[in-house]
Amino acid sequence: MQIQLCEFCLKSGMLCNKCKTKVESGEVSTEYIEVAKILLGWENQFQFLQKVRLDNVLEAGGFLVLVVGKGDSAKFNAAPKLTRDLGDQFNKRVLVIESGVKDRQFLEDLFATQHIVTINIIWLPDGSTETRVVLQGRGNRRLSKKRLQALVNVAKTVRNMDLRVEYAY
Numbered sequence: 001m002q003i004q005l006c007e008f009c010l011k012s013g014m015l016c017n018k019c020k021t022k023v024e025s026g027e028v029s030t031e032y033i034e035v036a037k038i039l040l041g042w043e044n045q046f047q048f049l050q051k052v053r054l055d056n057v058l059e060a061g062g063f064l065v066l067v068v069g070k071g072d073s074a075k076f077n078a079a080p081k082l083t084r085d086l087g088d089q090f091n092k093r094v095l096v097i098e099s100g101v102k103d104r105q106f107l108e109d110l111f112a113t114q115h116i117v118t119i120n121i122i123w124l125p126d127g128s129t130e131t132r133v134v135l136q137g138r139g140n141r142r143l144s145k146k147r148l149q150a151l152v153n154v155a156k157t158v159r160n161m162d163l164r165v166e167y168a169y
């Protein structure tokens with residue numbers, strides 16, 4: 001797995017100057033260190049981990065959010081046991097998001113179990129924008145209000161994106 005710290009530093013806890021700077025600046029979170037350690041330990045059991053990149057780990061909206069390399073989220077989503085076991089260790093649900101993708105892809109990862117009907121940008125009078133996402137309501141298992149709010153928080157934390165989510169009837 002490609003990680004933000006040297007593997008030696010991560011495993012030993014004796015950080016070199018480069019790694020120390022990343023930790024002290026907050027670029028690498030304590031959750032990141034914990035998750036990276038666990039995942040490195042699982043590389044034999046889940047071999048796809050050897051080929052993925054872990055960019056960031058953060059907690060938002062009650063989720064443990066893993067920000068991974070482009071093309072890597074599908075690999076994690078194909079291993080539900082891994083994400084479940086990892087989530088259990090933090091008592092959180094795991095959400096895998098790819099870095100460096102377009103808004104549309106980000107939203108599809110965020111609402112992975114839902115069908116997105118439309119996405120549009122709303123310009124507010126103060127010049128800021130809101131991203132409006134319409135999800136298909138019929139024939140779908142809808143997310144609870146609480147879960148939707150949690151995902152809105154994730155979008156804000158991960159991408160600084162203000163979301164307004166609605167269901168189409």
Ligand SMILES: [Zn+2]
Nearest residue numbers: 006009016019
């Ligand atoms: Zn290092």
